[in-house]
Every structure is written in C-alpha cells, then in structure tokens.
Amino acid sequence: MNKIIFKYLTTVALSFPAVVYASCGSAFCNLNTDWDIQSISAKSGVRLDLRAEYINQNQLRSGTHKTQAAGELGEHDEIRTINRNYLATIDWSINEDWGLTLKVPFIDRTHEHIFNDDDGFGNVAPELEKWNFSGLGDVQAIGRYRFYHDADSNAGLRFGLKLPTGDIHKSNAEENAERSLQPGTGSLDGLVGAYYNYHTGNLNWFAQGTWQQAMNERDNFKPGSKLNADLGLSYSANPDLNLMLQLNAQHKSHDTGANAEPADSGSSTLSFSPGLSYRLTGNTHIYGFIQTPIYQHVRGAQLTSDWSAALGISTLF
Numbered sequence: 001m002n003k004i005i006f007k008y009l010t011t012v013a014l015s016f017p018a019v020v021y022a023s024c025g026s027a028f029c030n031l032n033t034d035w036d037i038q039s040i041s042a043k044s045g046v047r048l049d050l051r052a053e054y055i056n057q058n059q060l061r062s063g064t065h066k067t068q069a070a071g072e073l074g075e076h077d078e079i080r081t082i083n084r085n086y087l088a089t090i091d092w093s094i095n096e097d098w099g100l101t102l103k104v105p106f107i108d109r110t111h112e113h114i115f116n117d118d119d120g121f122g123n124v125a126p127e128l129e130k131w132n133f134s135g136l137g138d139v140q141a142i143g144r145y146r147f148y149h150d151a152d153s154n155a156g157l158r159f160g161l162k163l164p165t166g167d168i169h170k171s172n173a174e175e176n177a178e179r180s181l182q183p184g185t186g187s188l189d190g191l192v193g194a195y196y197n198y199h200t201g202n203l204n205w206f207a208q209g210t211w212q213q214a215m216n217e218r219d220n221f222k223p224g225s226k227l228n229a230d231l232g233l234s235y236s237a238n239p240d241l242n243l244m245l246q247l248n249a250q251h252k253s254h255d256t257g258a259n260a261e262p263a264d265s266g267s268s269t270l271s272f273s274p275g276l277s278y279r280l281t282g283n284t285h286i287y288g289f290i291q292t293p294i295y296q297h298v299r300g301a302q303l304t305s306d307w308s309a310a311l312g313i314s315t316l317f
Contacts, residue, residue, distance in 0.1 A: 024111055024181045024303060027083055029053045029291050029310050030248045031273055032230040036091055036099060037144070038206045039154055039197035044093040051312035055083040057303040064297045069114070073124050077114045078303045081181070084108040085137075097146045097156075105137030107166070107183045131177045133170040138184045139163045142191060153198040158210065162189035168219065179221040179259045186218030193228075202236040221260050224253035239279070246273040248291070254299055264300035269293050275310075284315040 032038065033049060058080040060067050069077030086106040093099045111131045119125035142160030149155070166184020170177050179186075193210030212226040232246040247270065254266030275289035289310045296304055 024078055024081055024113065024178050026081060026109065026181050027055050027057060027305070028085055028105070029055065029289070029308050030228060030250045030271065031289055031291060031310055032208060032232060032246060032248065033089070033287070033312060034091070034101070035314060036093060037195045037197065037208060038232060038234065039199055039204055044095070046317045047091045047314060048317070049089040049091070049312060049314040051087045051310055053083065053085040053087070053308060053310045055085070055305050055308040057081045057083070057305040059304050059306060060301055061296060061298050061304045062301045067301060071116055071124060073116050073118060075116055076129070077116065078301070079112040079114060081303055082110040099144045101142040101144065103140040103142070106134070107137045108134040109181070111177065111181055129172070131170065131172045131181065133177070135167045135170065135183045137166040139165045140191065152200055153196065155196045156194070158191070158193040158195065160191045162191060162212065164188055164218065178261070180255060180261065180265060185214065185223040186221060187214040187216055187223055189214045204234040205232065207231050217257055220258035222256045224255050224266050227251045242277045244275040244277065247271070248273055264302055267296070267298040267302060269297070270295040284313065286313045
C-alpha cells in the first residue's frame with residue numbers, strides 16, 4: 001500500500017508545474033524547509049530556521065525555450081536579476097496537533113535592463129537602467145492542524161495569510177521598479193494546503209500542496225494565484241547526517257491590473273533539489289540545497305535561472 005501511495009503522489013507532483021515569479025525575474029527558491037511538516041524533526045517547542053538563497057536570473061526564456069531580446073524601439077530588454085533572499089521562519093508546535101508558523105523574508109535584489117530609446121531619428125538608442133535595493137518582503141502567518149497520525153505517518157492541513165508588509169515603491173534615482181520586481185505585492189493573500197509524511201527506519205518521505213490566492217488589488221496590481229506541490233525524501237546516513245532530495249513544483253497564473261504585465265507573467269517550472277543536513281548539536285543542524293529546473297515554461301518573455309542555491313541553519317529551543 002505504501003508503494004502504491006508513493007507512486008501516486010510522485011505522479012501528482014510531476015503533473016504540477018512550478019514558477020519563476022515575474023518577467024524581470026524576482027524569485028524565491030521554492031524549497032520546502034518546514035521540518036515539522038516533513039517529520040524529520042517532530043519535537044515540540046519553538047524552532048528558528050534561518051535560510052539564505054542566491055538566484056542569478058540571466059537567461060531570457062519564451063515558452064520552454066531560451067531566447068534573445070527583441071531590441072524593439074520603445075521597449076525594454078531584460079538582462080539580469082540577482083536575488084539574494086534571507087528567510088527567517090519561527091515555528092511553534094503548540095501541542096501534538098496544532099502549530100503556528102511565521103515566515104519573514106528579507107530581500108536584496110539587483111536588476112538590469114536596457115531601454116530601447118529613440119535617438120530622435122527613429123533609430124534605437126540603447127540605455128542601460130539599473131535598480132539595487134533591499135527590504136522586508138511579504139510576511140506569512142500560517143497555522144497547521146494534524147488530523148491523522150499513527151506510529152509511522154502524519155497528515156494535516158495548513159491555512160493562513162500572506163500579509164502586504166513588503167515595499168511596493170522601490171526605485172532608482174529616476175523611476176520606480178516594475179511592480180513584479182518589488183519586495184512586496186501589496187496584496188493580502190489567503191493560503192490553504194495539506195501535507196502527509198511517512199517514516200520507516202532511516203527513511204522519511206513527505207508530500208505537500210499549497211494554494212495561494214490574492215484577495216485584493218492594490219495600486220492597479222494583483223498578483224496571479226499560485227499552486228505549490230512538494231515531494232521529498234530524507235535518508236539518515238548516520239545519526240548526524242541526512243541526505244535529502246526534493247521535487248518542487250509551482251504554477252502561477254498571470255498578474256492583472258494596469259501596472260501588471262499580463263503578457264509576460266505567469267509560468268510553470270518543475271525543479272530537482274538535492275541537499276543534505278548535518279547536526280551540529282542535539283537540537284541544531286545546518287543544511288544546504290542546490291536547485292535545478294528540469295522543466296520551465298513561461299508566458300511571454302521572462303528571465304529565468306539555470307540553478308539556485310540555499311544554505312540554512314535550524315535550531316529548536
């Protein structure tokens with residue numbers, strides 16, 4: 001029965017695509033580091049997780065193919081977006097069945113594109129434009145409820161809100177960055193999902209899905225809805241070392257509003273994410289992942305990355 005369930009969940013996860021967030025390339029690694037959900041660490045108490053990410057989006061893509069900028073007069077050609085993200089997660093296991101999670105992102109982002117200006121004679125005069133900013137992103141507050149468990153497995157629900165805490169007015173010396181590039185979306189979003197995990201001997205595996213939907217539009221921008229699906233394995237090579245592997249899928253519909261770019265937003269990606277964790281002390285471990293897209297499909301033309309990396313440390317108080 002467990003083999004049948006695993007095969008089914010694998011098929012489901014592979015059928016869900018994943019995402020690159022915007023035409024100009026703002027992104028987070030869509031990794032799952034909710035250790036309590038994964039049942040890798042199911043001890044009660046308060047857990048602090050600090051994660052750093054690096055994502056260099058320098059490949060312009062159209063559909064599933066790499067492409068080149070069009071160089072059209074009056075339009076801008078995307079060059080690169082470098083995302084240096086920092087995510088602090090505080091998780092409180094209230095009791096065996098209930099828990100609360102607060103996710104606080106801090107974003108350090110650099111973006112470059114070329115604006116194809118008119119030289120006065122109808123010819124293209126390329127002009128390099130840059131933005132370099134940092135700030136708080138959109139905070140998530142999530143509750144979870146475990147409705148089923150036995151000696152080897154757990155199943156539960158997740159529900160919460162993404163709050164409009166991130167700035168939407170970052171600019172360079174001349175103009176605001178595009179809305180899809182900003183640290184925040186400006187919207188209040190609802191989140192709902194479910195998870196399942198199973199452990200036997202040295203092996204743990206989990207599956208999780210989450211739906212995120214914006215509830216409002218702000219300043220003529222509303223982000224597209226998102227569907228996440230994660231499938232992961234963890235193998236305890238020894239008491240201190242865990243070998244991990246994830247398939248991370250996400251699908252995002254296109255943004256809407258007068259300040260959005262519907263034709264160049266919305267995308268689907270499936271990523272392969274190997275990693276490992278090492279226990280430093282009884283309640284503290286460090287971990288790292290390399291994430292590589294194995295399938296990418298974007299709407300219009302968007303910046304994408306060939307790989308990303310994440311490093312973190314997690315401790316239980």
